[in-house]
Amino acid sequence: MPVSNAYHPDPRHPSLGGEFYDVVAPADFPKAVLRFRNDRWAARVGLDTLTDVEWIAHFGRFEPLPGNIPQPLALRYHGHQFRSYNPDLGDGRGFLFAQMRDHVDGRLLDLGTKGSGRTPWSRTADGRLTLKGGVREILATEMLEAQGVYTSKTFSLIETGEDLIRHDEPSPTRSAVMVRLSHSHVRIGTFQRLAALEQTADLRRLVDYCIEHYWPSAAGAADPVAAFFALAVQAIARMGADWWVAGFVHGVLNTDNTTITGESFDYGPWRFLPTLDPAFTAAYFDHSSLYAFGRQAPQLFWNCERLAGCLLDLSSQAELVKGLEAFQPAFWNRLEARTHAKLGLVPRDGARELVQDFYEALHKSQVPYERAYFDLVGGALPQRIAASPHRDAYEGEHWKGVVAMLRTAQPAPSAAAALAHPYFAAAAPCTILIDEMESTWSPIAEADDWSVLHGKIEEIRALGAALAALLEAKGQGFLP
Numbered sequence: 001m002p003v004s005n006a007y008h009p010d011p012r013h014p015s016l017g018g019e020f021y022d023v024v025a026p027a028d029f030p031k032a033v034l035r036f037r038n039d040r041w042a043a044r045v046g047l048d049t050l051t052d053v054e055w056i057a058h059f060g061r062f063e064p065l066p067g068n069i070p071q072p073l074a075l076r077y078h079g080h081q082f083r084s085y086n087p088d089l090g091d092g093r094g095f096l097f098a099q100m101r102d103h104v105d106g107r108l109l110d111l112g113t114k115g116s117g118r119t120p121w122s123r124t125a126d127g128r129l130t131l132k133g134g135v136r137e138i139l140a141t142e143m144l145e146a147q148g149v150y151t152s153k154t155f156s157l158i159e160t161g162e163d164l165i166r167h168d169e170p171s172p173t174r175s176a177v178m179v180r181l182s183h184s185h186v187r188i189g190t191f192q193r194l195a196a197l198e199q200t201a202d203l204r205r206l207v208d209y210c211i212e213h214y215w216p217s218a219a220g221a222a223d224p225v226a227a228f229f230a231l232a233v234q235a236i237a238r239m240g241a242d243w244w245v246a247g248f249v250h251g252v253l254n255t256d257n258t259t260i261t262g263e264s265f266d267y268g269p270w271r272f273l274p275t276l277d278p279a280f281t282a283a284y285f286d287h288s289s290l291y292a293f294g295r296q297a298p299q300l301f302w303n304c305e306r307l308a309g310c311l312l313d314l315s316s317q318a319e320l321v322k323g324l325e326a327f328q329p330a331f332w333n334r335l336e337a338r339t340h341a342k343l344g345l346v347p348r349d350g351a352r353e354l355v356q357d358f359y360e361a362l363h364k365s366q367v368p369y370e371r372a373y374f375d376l377v378g379g380a381l382p383q384r385i386a387a388s389p390h391r392d393a394y395e396g397e398h399w400k401g402v403v404a405m406l407r408t409a410q411p412a413p414s415a416a417a418a419l420a421h422p423y424f425a426a427a428a429p430c431t432i433l434i435d436e437m438e439s440t441w442s443p444i445a446e447a448d449d450w451s452v453l454h455g456k457i458e459e460i461r462a463l464g465a466a467l468a469a470l471l472e473a474k475g476q477g478f479l480p
Contacts, residue, residue: 006103009045011306013075013110015098016209019202020190021073024095025129027117031161032060035131035450037140041181045100059179060158062116069096074119078196079189079256080306082290087196089189089256090121092233093128096185108213110185111155114178117428128164131157131174133268133443135453138156139440140267141180142457143432146464147246148338148471150239152182152265161283169286174445183263184214188307194255195310204314214261221303221325225311233304233323234330240297241334246344251282253291253299255306272370272431278361301327312413341471343406344378344415354405365390365398374429377470378419380406418469423462430463432456 013021034052041050047065049360057063064070078087099110101217111458114137117127134157144151150400156179186206194203211228221227227306239262243250250257251269259265278294286292291299304327308320332352339355340347367390375388380403385394395401423430432440435452440456443449445462 001447004043004046007066008101008103009098009100010108011067011099012108012209012213013068013073013099014069016057017202019199020078020206021096022120023077024070024074024119025407026095026436027119027177029160029175031159033158033159033161034060034152034266035134035159035176037104038153038155038181045181055156058160059156059176060160062097062113065098065100065111068100071094072097072116074112074121075185075190076121076183076193077187077189077256079187079193079254080192080195080303081252081254081256082286082288083302084110085192085196086124087193088121091119092122092125093117093400093449095119095120096238097179098392104360107183108227110182112185113174114181115160116177118409120262126164127321128160128162129178130164130166130169130260131159132169132445134176134178135441135444136270136437137178137180138453139432139437139456139460140270142460143272144246144248145262146430146460146467147242147248147445148181148341149242149248149468150235150261150263152180155181159161180265182259182265184210184259186210186214186260188258188260188303188310189254189255190259191307191310192255193360195313200313201272201429203310203327207311207314210260221321223315225315226323228425229308229311229315229320230323230326232260232262232307233327234305235260236300237297237327237330238262238334239264240300240328241331241339243296244293244335245321245338247276247293248291248298249280249282249291251286251291253296253303255303258300258303262308271434272432274368274415275366276359276369277306278363286342297331338471340414341408342467343376343409344412344418344470345406346410346412348410350405354402354409357402361402364407365393366397367393370431371427374424376403376406377424378415379409379411415470418466421466421467423467430459432460434473 034056037050037055072092074095076090079089094113096112099248100109102109110441118127138154141154158177160177162175164175165171173455207225211224215228215231220229249271257266271282273280280293281289298324336347336351336355375384385391440452443452
């Protein structure tokens with residue numbers, strides 16, 4: 001396979017040893033039809049020069065990439081699922097396929113699968129992914145990336161020609177195998193497994209691996225373990241704040257779905273908010289609304305507490321508590337910065353009051369979530385409010401004070417240029433609510449028509465370009 005000069009294989013996870021994974025074989029699928037390839041991110045890892053035939057060979061048949069992991073690795077972990085500990089977890093329908101360096105910033109990146117077949121951790125499941133599930137993940141990752149959230153990227157989706165039976169969608173349904181690009185697949189649950197099995201030496205090896213490859217600044221600290229933990233806690237807190245600004249509900253915030261890099265990944269029953277409702281729940285099986293929108297940050301903190309418990313033999317309780325105490329400031333600082341950035345403003349004295357009042361008005365008025373940002377970007381400009389179907393709400397009691405604060409706030413240096421992007425001249429913002437998700441899937445299910453999906457991806461990427469101008473104007477680095 002001819003590879004780009006940007007392709008830099010660097011398979012590091014195998015060095016942890018066989019205690020951390022099981023060598024597995026991919027399923028032999030009856031067919032492989034390429035449905036999506038993410039050439040933007042393929043270019044970042046030097047794989048954009050692959051032909052479609054080569055792409056399918058690597059990401060549908062899983063022939064090893066040159067110089068990379070020779071056989072797929074199903075990763076081992078435990079986890080709390082809805083706060084109940086489960087020691088029988090692990091990669092049940094996926095595996096780590098390859099690792100390489102990001103051509104732009106040198107990060108270690110993973111290529112991991114979803115729906116690639118049964119493993120020792122599949123339990124009673126078939127190890128497969130529905131085609132609809134893959135389409136849903138494309139939409140989730142594209143939208144979150146556009147919103148500036150540090151997220152895994154859907155790298156490839158290939159239809160595999162099997163009929164699957166599922167209880168939560170019409171069956172039989174079409175099958176697929178997906179590949180995601182992530183900074184890390186090391187989860188809080190990875191630590192929990194080693195702690196539960198009292199494998200302290202392996203736990204220390206995992207911490208050292210994470211410091212070396214993900215949090216190198218912790219290496220020089222007086223207590224590197226505590227420093228690593230504090231950095232992970234802050235990253236996870238920032239992820240929670242980014243979800244809030246994006247109006248995103250992950251749906252299943254188990255400890256095995258929380259990585260130590262604070263990267264959003266593993267999208268199942270996700271939703272974006274139609275309007276601000278702290279009780280909005282994504283998963284139909286979340287009967288207690290444990291993972292509702294307004295409870296995501298507390299749950300992420302709870303997950304961080306579980307990670308702290310795993311590290312008690314390697315650090316001091318006092319230092320780990322300090323790391324936990326960093327969660328709330330990191331969350332609020334990120335929430336203030338990202339809310340202002342999405343509104344095209346510079347935070348200054350009173351920033352937190354403006355943010356709190358903004359979300360209170362959004363909650364009480366029930367103006368559509370993304371619509372409020374779209375209408376008020378740039379400082380609640382009169383012409384944008386006048387063009388909105390919700391202009392009466394902005395003139396009402398809930399928004400009056402907020403609009404006044406927005407108009408006295410300082411615009412970001414290039415807000416005017418960013419607002420000239422064609423996206424902001426549209427009649428409405430780009431959204432991906434549940435009805436839109438279904439209307440994107442329906443043409444595929446009914447007529448194998450993929451044009452609506454491709455059009456939606458283009459629309460989402462236009463949103464991303466417009467918002468990137470706002471965030472990059474503030475020097476925050478919109479895309480990781």
